[in-house]
Amino acid sequence: MLNRIESITKFLENKIPFSPKVGIILGTGLGGLVEKINIEQTIPYDEIPDFPVSTVEGHKGKLILGKLSGVNVIAMQGRFHFYEGYTIQEVTMPVRVMKNLGIKQLIISNASGGVNPDYEVGDLMILNDHINLIPSPLVGPNLDVFGPRFPDMSDTYDKGMIETALSIGRSNGIRVFEGVYTAVTGPCLETPAEYKYLRIIGSDTVGMSTVPEVIVARHMQIPCFAISVITDLGVEGKIKKVSHEEIQQVAEVAEPKLTLIIEELINSIA
Numbered sequence: 001m002l003n004r005i006e007s008i009t010k011f012l013e014n015k016i017p018f019s020p021k022v023g024i025i026l027g028t029g030l031g032g033l034v035e036k037i038n039i040e041q042t043i044p045y046d047e048i049p050d051f052p053v054s055t056v057e058g059h060k061g062k063l064i065l066g067k068l069s070g071v072n073v074i075a076m077q078g079r080f081h082f083y084e085g086y087t088i089q090e091v092t093m094p095v096r097v098m099k100n101l102g103i104k105q106l107i108i109s110n111a112s113g114g115v116n117p118d119y120e121v122g123d124l125m126i127l128n129d130h131i132n133l134i135p136s137p138l139v140g141p142n143l144d145v146f147g148p149r150f151p152d153m154s155d156t157y158d159k160g161m162i163e164t165a166l167s168i169g170r171s172n173g174i175r176v177f178e179g180v181y182t183a184v185t186g187p188c189l190e191t192p193a194e195y196k197y198l199r200i201i202g203s204d205t206v207g208m209s210t211v212p213e214v215i216v217a218r219h220m221q222i223p224c225f226a227i228s229v230i231t232d233l234g235v236e237g238k239i240k241k242v243s244h245e246e247i248q249q250v251a252e253v254a255e256p257k258l259t260l261i262i263e264e265l266i267n268s269i270a
Contacts, residue, residue, distance in 0.1 A: 001089050002143055004050050008093075009100040011049055016041060016065050019102035020074035022266055023095070023222075025213060027110035028248055030229065031060055031077045032255045036263050039066040045078070052090050054078035069267035074098055081208055082134055083187040092137040092216040096146065099220050105161070105269060106217045109258055111251040112207035112228040113190065115199045116179060117235045122254045124176040124261070126165050127157050127226040130211045131182040131203060137212045138219060147219035156218055161225040161265060168264045174257045179204030181228060183211035189242065195234030206234065227261065229254040 017040055026033055043063040045053045054061035056078075064075040080091045095106065112125070119125065142149045162178060169176035182198050184190070186208035190198065198206050205228050214224050231250040232242045 005096045020072045022073045023098040023103035023106045024075040025108045030109045033259045037066040037068045041065040088137045095216045108226040110210045111231045112205040113234045114230040115234040116204040123230045125228045126178045127181045128178045129180045132211045151219045158223040182206045
């Protein structure tokens with residue numbers, strides 16, 4: 001895996017015109033942020049040797065390089081998931097590559113189901129903690145060049161970025177919460193009993209991504225910020241059948257609010 005990471009890094013170093021400061025991973029239906037980026041280069045995943053490709057609708061599969069709020073960024077317009085059949089190390093490999101390319105912060109968005117009864121469809125939730133129910137990307141031989149065998153996870157999400165993002169949201173009249181995101185393997189959406197269980201163990205939202213990437217980023221001491229769009233509800237009395245297409249549609253409607261917060265957040269750390 002280390003050789004693969006180094007090979008991809010070298011390929012991209014020969015392609016990109018700068019060293020990115022901020023890495024961004026955009027989730028289902030949330031790729032619109034790229035419209036705010038002053039794009040200098042776009043690289044489809046399938047043109048990067050040994051790089052995974054997106055197989056899920058709503059994930060365009062492009063690496064976007066440019067400036068956002070005057071900051072050099074590298075954005076993944078589409079991510080990878082464990083349920084697609086990739087190993088969990090392949091799912092998180094792009095974060096290792098972005099670290100090698102120079103990122104100092106990582107920002108992640110996702111679409112998630114709300115299990116907190118205070119949440120409504122279209123709300124935003126900033127992650128202040130997580131519960132991981134996906135196999136850890138750190139299982140196997142430790143990559144000592146990146147971080148320790150037993151990384152501490154007691155301070156996973158950057159408190160300064162959380163406070164700044166909450167302030168941005170509230171000053172713009174956006175319903176934004178902070179809470180706990182639980183990562184599950186998918187691709188099935190949860191049963192009513194599973195939603196109930198997730199709430200009992202402390203979840204506010206549930207999704208199929210984000211946490212593996214955050215674990216790898218924190219293994220490398222990269223400060224992380226993550227934000228969810230609530231696209232459906234797993235609350236008793238509010239559960240209804242939902243399709244991936246409907247989840248995409250809700251995420252796309254909420255996307256301008258998320259874009260505003262991320263754009264101003266990056267401006268604050270410039």
